Amino acid sequence: MFNKILIANRGEIAVRVIKTCKRLGIPTVAVYSEADAASLAVEMADEAVFIGPPAPGESYLNMDRILAACEETGADAVHPGFGFLSENAKFPEALAKKNIAWIGPNVYAIQSMGDKLESKKLAAKAGVSTVPGFKGEIEDDQQAVEVADDIGYPVMIKASAGGGGKGMRIARSASEVKDGFKAARNEAKSSFGDDRILIEKFVEKPRHIEIQVLGDKHGNVIHLNERECSIQRRNQKVIEEAPSPFLDKRTRDKMGEQAVALAKAVDYDSAGTVEFIVDPNKNFYFLEMNTRLQVEHPVTELTHDIDLVEQMIRVAAGKELELTQRDVRIKGHAVEARLYAEDPYRGFLPSIGRLERYVEPEQGPMGPGKLRIDSGVREGDEISLFYDPMIAKVIGYGDTREKAIDALADSLDRLHVEGLQANAPFLSAVLDETDFRKGNIHTGYIDEHFPDGFAGTVAREDQLRFMTAAAAFVHTTFVQRATQIAGRLTPAPNAGELHDWVVIMDGHRFAVEMRLPQGAIGEEVPAELWCPALSTGRMALATSWRPGDHLFEGELDGEKFALTFSDRTEGYRLRHRGFAATVLVCTPRTAELHARLPEKEAADTAKLITSPMPGLVMSVNVEVGQEVKAGEALVVVEAMKMENVLRAERDGTVKSIEASAGDSVAADELLIEFE
Template sequence: MAIRKILIANRGEIACRVIKTAKKMGIATVAVYSDADRDALHVRMADEAVHIGPAPSNQSYIVIDKILDAIRRTGADAVHPGYGFLSENAAFAQALEKEGVAFIGPPVKAIEAMGDKITSKKLAAEAGVSTVPGHMGLIEDAEEAVRISASIGYPVMIKASAGGGGKGMRIAWNDEEAREGFQSSRNEAKSSFGDDRIFIEKFVTQPRHIEIQVLGDQHGNTFYLGERECSIQRRNQKVIEEAPSPFLDEATRKAMGEQAVALAKAVGYFSAGTVEFIVDGERNFYFLEMNTRLQVEHPVTELITGIDLVEQMIRVAAGETLSFGQADVKLNGWAIESRLYAEDPYRSFLPSIGRLTRYRPPKEGNRPDGQGGEVIVRNDTGVFEGGEISMYYDPMIAKLCTWAENRTAAIDAMGRALDDFEVEGIGHNLPFLSAVMHQERFRSGKLTTAYIAEEFPDGFSGISVDEAAGRKLAAIAVFTNQAIQERAVQISGTIGNHRRDVGKDWVVTLAGSEHAVSLERGPAGADAVFADGTRISIGSGWLPGQSHASFRVGDETIGVKIDLISSAIRLRWRGMDVTARVRSPRVAELARLMPVKLPPDTSKMLLCPMPGVITSVAVKAGDRVEAGQTLATVEAMKMENVLKAEKQGVVKHVAAAAGQSLAVDELIMEFE
């Protein structure tokens, strides 16, 4: 059959991604949107758009009847489900089949077999695939979860049977965590998937999360497209992915790929799908689950294989035979993906919402890497400058990808691209992503799913500024300050016949350090000369008012984000975020005499850690609470966050009630 019009039953960056390929193939597209997405990018990009209901996904994007109505109204003859929402819903695929509409995905039986994690593990075991020990039956309540967890042996992973994207997942190390984790997982699973079934399996310590991309057609041809390393995660959701894995050898890659293909064939699978494995330090691998859909991180596979997975999904759904086979799949170069999330890494990666007052991604396409090679920058996104990040959906803003001939070059390209990516108006994880790119452990490929917890045990608080970086930033601060001062002189620097001169001697205070710097102008730029005689050449075309610029500092070129804040200059680079104050020597001398303003005392307050809805308050005024006791629960972007008492105390006042929406740092309760 020829597919003429595709309805994308999804939103955000994946809807935009599908639209791009459909347009390339000459296929018309239909977007669906909720109240919150009326002005979304995917709505603007599609040929047609249909409103499907209120903002909550359980009243719009996952209501099958509303999607079917949109199909009938527009005459779409195929549906791409993206990922999440209805992408692994067998009832939806059946409804489309009944309507005579092509589902751009696998057959219903494969979704039923593999989409349910309990059933999939049983089938995998029957097919001879190595699986993680666990309890595959349904679990009725928290006490049964505790008994099962204890029998398996802690730590255990509590998972939603219909889960995906890290939703409905908890690690428990003892009975109390198993009891609480079961209830939280079930709540999240019901909210996200409308299915609260839970199962438990052994949690493999020091694991790597490596997955195999499979692709098959309706004529029995199935093969694998290499692997993706997805070990860097927070809250069991991937943050940075790459292809291939820096850990696998060719023999392990082949063994994992062949098992993945065997499992796909066992359930009659076609279209794109992913078989996920946990791999230990000895390269033993264990089946986790099969995702019967396109994965978020599919771009890295596309970059190293040159295969457009969305295009192949469309062709398979149309009944075409794949035009290539296993022997034709070649892995070329290395690709990295960084997920840009609307979340605050300084607050344990809690979600952030608001308006994107600035959104300027790096330029996409091919470019020289400065060392005789070539890199590719790709940015899959569903937002635009001025748009809103809603509390109703996943917090992903964009997926920034880089490709190069080898892993080190791909990482370096990612570091530069992140430095060039401007996002303002909301909390976001750009500083964290940038920091990881420059960590020696990451660059050496020593990854596990515990990477973030091990590298940032006390949470992410930014990157400290060492002496070398401090001098580079001080040089940039003096250079930009000089440009600001010279602009001011041009505008209003003449009194009578006298023109005010801009001095060359400055004192820069940043990151707790003070640098005496002289800026010496020359025909080729300038030199920042420090008190000890160190000289750093610096040059840039930056002009006051620009929020980003490339600077030549010594023998390297770096991208720095610049904001002028009153009398200070904010500089962001490589995960460092500093406020530099550039003063004349006399003003600096006086500034040292000024008292330091202390932050307000909030030690007796429970403040809302993220914008969201209070779903429950467990205490009232006058109650005595113990350390670790649950106080309240807040939910946003389908994530439930249980707030607990840090120490013993008495509740003085409760300011929030269940159902109330709060902003970040808004008061929930106060203690005596």
Template sequence: MFKKILIANRGEIAVRVIKTCKRLGIRTVAVYSEADEASLAVEMADEAVFIGPPAPGESYLNMDRIIKACVDTGADAVHPGFGFLSENAKFPEALAKKKIAWIGPNPHAIRSMGDKLESKKLAAEAGVNTVPGFKGEIEDDQQAVEVAEDIGYPVMIKASAGGGGKGMRIAHSEKEVREGFKAARNEAKSSFGDDRILIEKFVEKPRHIEIQVLGDKHGNVIHLDERECSVQRRNQKVLEEAPSPFLDEKTRRKMGEQAVALAKAVDYDSAGTVEFIVDPNKNFYFLEMNTRLQVEHPVTELTHDIDLVEQMIRVAAGETLDLAQKDVRIKGHAVEARLYAEDPYRGFLPSIGRLQRYVEPAEGPMGPGRLRIDSGVREGDEISLFYDPMIAKVIGYGDTREKAIDALAVSLDRLHVEGLQSNAPFLSAVLDEADFRSGRIHTGYIDEHFPEGFSGTVPREEQLRFMTAAAAFIHTSFFQRAVRIEGRLTPPAPVGETHEWIVILDGHRFAVEIALPEGAVGGEAPAELWCPALSGARMSLATSWRPGDHLFEGELDGEKFALSFADRTEGYQLRHRGFAATVLVCTPRTAELHARLPEKEKADTAKLVASPMPGLVVAVNVAEGQEVKAGEPLVVVEAMKMENVLRAERDGTVKSIHAKAGDSVAADELLIEFE
């Protein structure tokens, strides 16, 4: 067994590998860029080595620096995690020259499967079903259009060396092919250093289902059943689960057999994933093979009671798999949500900044199931524009799919993020949807269910009750604390007195009477409420919430709930699942005056184009004095390895340009002004 492992990665996957190494008694070495000097992975590792500036090409993609770190620290093996150098066959070859072990598949397998053109050829030879497409590399956008029209729209444009949704576009027309080809090629070159592009038929309403394989260096290969990753946005997975709610045992067995056949064809000897798209009739086609650990591997670990990182380490050390195919059994259900630093209310644009507050619920029992969280950040850490915007992976596990979903939903309620936006409200909204809960999903699910983007959900009556009761309790506790401070308010109100408030919530006004007996703040006694508009009877609210807490957990008439809470200059910000609102609590007289306030006029920004996020200006496509039409591309801004095209919202003439290619810009920074 290895004595010291260097993790050639960062963030949550570095932390994930370190945890397994600690359990196995193996020392670890973290590498870090300037942006990650104070990261959790650096803190947890036994040793840490600085490898360069934040840009991946100068740090995490720099093989020479990472190999030098191995030599300097005496690491006898490297785990690459996922992304970066994990699928670069030159890396394990270079390590081998220094007699450093590679915790991953052999270079031949990486090279064969990493090239999507070659992998499709090998898959066909191994008897694996493949998607119709052009068998070759696309040279330019004109050839891309010709190939797309020959295959028939819609088509998938994708990077040959791609993965993780990078360098991938779906096109339904010649215009989308030309634009998509250029964007995919740029992203591919930036993310993988390889700008080769291929085009294949896009299967309508497909499900994305993948098979986890595991092989050793003695010719043994098994599969650990499937994961479904159909809920995606811009080809980036958002929710994953195991097993798939769609597959039957016959289809599962066939997919597993084909995945193992392909793995054996390239002498696969580590953990890997064979990805398929599956049409509504359960016909499945090979998509690609990822020769590394997948982001979504926790759902397989939970449903098969296995540590895939440990298996990778043992296989790399020459051990034989101690699990045969006949021993593989699915146990329960797991659902994973990717918590990203992005603003779902602004088109999911990256939300870069510092985690001023970040509180995770404790792992273990949660609702009807269990919770697992894989994260690589702590409160106070910064989400950088140079890397993937993931904050954490939140995984619910249960005996059934319904229990797993409920455990995950309850967990997301108990997450608290401040300082930047997260996609938690959106994740919760999807989990609450009837179509998701019934398993009616496909890769276009988000576009189909949120065609106008995400703007929150309509509150259910129970959510209005929870928020109204919580807001009244919070406000009363603040009020009573204030009157106990001498000189603040006179005369002080006695504890237990009934207070009358108007709670203004999402356009509704609820009259509430509430009394907080001695010990109510802290959970020693329940508060009594009466809100005629929401309940015909008095309600009992028990909670351990105290001023300063950013999670409000309570039990309203025996029904447990949790709200994310933040104190605002005016009112309180509360969130439950996909519904969030700023809530005001006023005296009846103040509420009456509040209703008379005129609405604030919105500023006219029709002539201004601002950056919707912090990022790097890749290109400015217009000049001062140029006339543009609505829909024309104006500026391309790159953030977190993804290009975002800002387009003209109306016809006009460019008056002034305030940024150029290569500039770093902040969120809401002015880029272009129209006459």
């Protein structure tokens, strides 16, 4: 097909493309910025070319440097992945002038569908249902208000050249339109170099459902059914699945037919996605077409036994599709969760830093289904502020939706991340919710179910049992090892003898008797424990855990479980699904004394405005001595291509300003102090 493929991207998608190329026997070239010099993609590729500083505009968005890399290595084809230059029509045009193949759709399709204003006109002409909205460009915030008033609230404000939730806002009033228009335009210019904005009607409680299409250069176009991407936060997808638990066959077929009609209208000849919003009555409306591979493509691959990257390569090489629409069948169910470097306990703010510990569960069989992980990082890698904070995509597959969800949930339990925060507890909490399990979801699901943000879940009784058993076992193991050190004055009971503990966790105190097995540590010989508050009888715990392990897998009275585990200065930190706690294991006397300790008072930070994450100060909107009102915008900090507006929590007077526009700031760095 091709002699050598250059991947004009980074991270997870670069690794994903390289894996398919290796299977096909096609050599690959990775390009990298200073921030990615030691990345997994660079390690895996056959060749690698340095293209510039970390800022995307000076590296991954710099066409000249990528074209030079093609010439330097002799690459005769380029796969753009997603994001960056993947939907920039000028890039394939430039490649064509140098006789380098573009592994993506034709330029006309990119131009037509990349402009949301033009794409809606083409969609309507092709017979595709479209959302009511203003068909022209919006010049300023005043016109934006006039258009929104005419359409009727709520409205969606979004970048014409946008994608991935960047440059997108929902407004329910004229004032929200003004603020949202300015923020969306700034994000659009920063992310896409195009600040054009459109406004359309926002459908209440919609589901976001997209159709995967695949076309070749011979006029053949098929669809590979749908993916549901309704679980979103800040208009960015968090959990995706295929097929949708909501669609019936009739609606699925109609959506597929319209997606194919639109693709044929632009002679579509690669993998692409037609996105729809679907109301509670199954009325659906065209949203946009993404002329590239989607982040969530693995759920389609798993449920259709197809490699979309391979298909893109074959089509770009001029080959016909091997599938017809009659060949397309849905097989099982897949659910994907995006593991992000962000702190779910602090409003999902980006958590930038080094992956001091990163351990993935083994791919393959997992619980009732199987596991796939697409990632572009390893332990020791750094998550940079310059790029998207995704660590990995974790995908569960099963014969049924329930089995797929369970496989994914079991996998998240077995992921271990240290050095920065990750959103795994939040993802697990969503997967465990009754409404999600029933498929009762929509794009406002997270705001509706977590209106005050995420603070962890309340422990279930089974989680209390798992954590109590694990903590008692770990502590007993450590104590017994310590008594083997020469010179210890008070040896603890030996293996086979009883240990009396009090486990303190999340406001609970559980008296526990633990008897370790006679076998060696690490052997799955059942230990015994008795905890009257959690069980009417003695419980049997089988585990192969040994000191140094950061995953505690066990079986408690026949019920399998896994906890992420780490030592703390005081106690152990354990997590199961959305519940996490620091657990202390004490002797009864120590527990009695611990109960008398005074509560530590929280520091008073009411007069301080600090940066919630590492980032770049875009603007400071106040001056020293200025009086501000609660809710007033003070500072705008950009991190990972998203603008974060810091507002006053109460009325006050600015005493000092510690940062200026253009400054790089660390997490918790002081920005403004009030009198």
